[in-house]
Amino acid sequence: xRAAVAAxxxxxxxxxxxxxxxxxxxxxxxxLRTLEQIAPGNSVEVRVxxxxxxQCVAGPRHTRGTPPNVVETDPRTWLLLATGRLTWADAVxxxxxxxSGTRSDLSxxxxxxxxxxx
Numbered sequence: 001x002r003a004a005v006a007a008x009x010x011x012x013x014x015x016x017x018x019x020x021x022x023x024x025x026x027x028x029x030x031x032l033r034t035l036e037q038i039a040p041g042n043s044v045e046v047r048v049x050x051x052x053x054x055q056c057v058a059g060p061r062h063t064r065g066t067p068p069n070v071v072e073t074d075p076r077t078w079l080l081l082a083t084g085r086l087t088w089a090d091a092v093x094x095x096x097x098x099x100s101g102t103r104s105d106l107s108x109x110x111x112x113x114x115x116x117x118x
Contacts, residue, residue: 001030005083006115012079025051028075031082031112039109044069044101048078059103069101084111 004026008019018024028051035046036054043059045067057069073081077096080086088107091097099105 001027001034002113002115004030005079005113008079009083009115012076012083012085015076024075027079028052031079034112035082035106035109038112039106043067043103044071044106046070046106047072048075051075057103057106067101069103071097071099071104071106073097081106081110082112083115 004023007023008027010016011019019027028048032046032048032052032054036056039056039058041058042055042061044057045053045055047053047070049072055067059069073091073096077086077091081088081091081097086096088105088110092099
């Protein structure tokens with residue numbers, strides 16, 4: 001995961017040209033899988049369209065329809081959160097992500113990885 005996220009680091013640092021889709025997809029998917037591993041469970045669905053969605057965080061299992069605890073954001077915002085370049089509170093305040101439900105605050109599991117700025 002570290003290498004995949006580091007590969008898109010320049011885009012995160014300066015907002016320049018978006019990385020190639022396969023590189024961006026790898027960074028998103030691997031970071032979301034890491035979140036699944038460190039916060040196992042099925043009570044929160046984290047969506048980063050169009051690349052991936054995972055369920056994590058211990059609690060009541062969701063089985064049908066829209067889950068009660070959902071986090072959704074764009075790829076750049078997710079990776080900024082995952083690397084600690086953006087705080088959860090700032091992302092929520094700025095409207096960069098939507099978080100619904102009582103278990104949807106992921107701030108205690110972030111950042112997932114620290115990558116030095118380019």
